[in-house]
Amino acid sequence: MSSTKFILGLFEDPDEMMDGITALQQNSVPIYDVYTPMPIHGIEAKLGIKDSRLGYAAFMFGCLGGTVIFSIIYFAMVHDWPMNIGGKPAFAVPDFIPITFEWTVLYTALGTTATFFFATHLFPGRTPRVMDYRATNDRFVIAIDVKKNNTPHEDITNLLKEAGAVEVKHNDRKYVSYE
Template identity: 65%
Template sequence: MSKIKYILGSFADPDELMDGIDKLQANNISIYDCFTPMPIHGIEAKLGVRPSRLPIAAFCFGLLGGTLGFCLLYYTMTYDWPMNIGGKPALPLPNFVPVTFECTILITALGMVATFFYRNHLFPGRAPRVMDLRATDDRFIIAIDANDNADHERIESLLKEAGAVEVKYNERKYVSYE
């Protein structure tokens, strides 16, 4: 098995990157991912990235927060410490709206932060997965999985033809636990 894990094509211009994606897809070469220093309009559709499911998670967290806020008020006002204040009913629904709303927002925000960290593998003590440090500064990187695509010379020539400034190979790094 080859030690090469990824083939990285480095571009200086986003238009050349998009052209490189087109050339690779026209030759049935699967692209692992693209890394850019800024958002590029239309790159998700070109790479076939599915829409995010984060709105569903936000709705679930909001539903949980609203339910917890309402249950907290219902429990405290009806069972735990019922008080008759000025002849009001034991379950004054209009008075529950502000606290229920605030609990909904709080649980949604905290849940989305936790989901963001979980989904992006941003755990404490974890080393970042960066293919090329220049992708955070001024380069546009196409990463191609070398194990899925066997003809490395063809991939390199397609990347150079599309305008790649540099093509390099990332090697697989083995960690010893001795």
């Protein structure tokens, strides 16, 4: 049994890479992931990637932040230390709105950032998961998981080369490390 874990097709042009994705999909070859040095519009739809749920998390963190600070202000200004300031009532909601808005934005920003780092495993100090270093510079990479694939390696290699791959690599490691 082969030690190859991934077959990587490296392309110089994003249009050729998109043709490679089409060729692989037409031959029922499952694609593990695609790595590009820049955003390519329409690639998510082509790969069948669902929309991110990060917006829902941001909304929930915003609600949490607004509720927390509103509760703190209400407790401090109405129950714990009510003050008569110019004859205004202690529970004057318009006075609470600016700080409630600011805390809502703060909680949303920090919570969404933390959720993004948790979901993508991009914690500070963690070694990045990179299939090929050139994917961060000038190459477009299609990664195909060999273990979840019934197509012979030679057929996949030929499909990638016919689509315009400048290089096809058989990787025996899951990710390249920086050591």
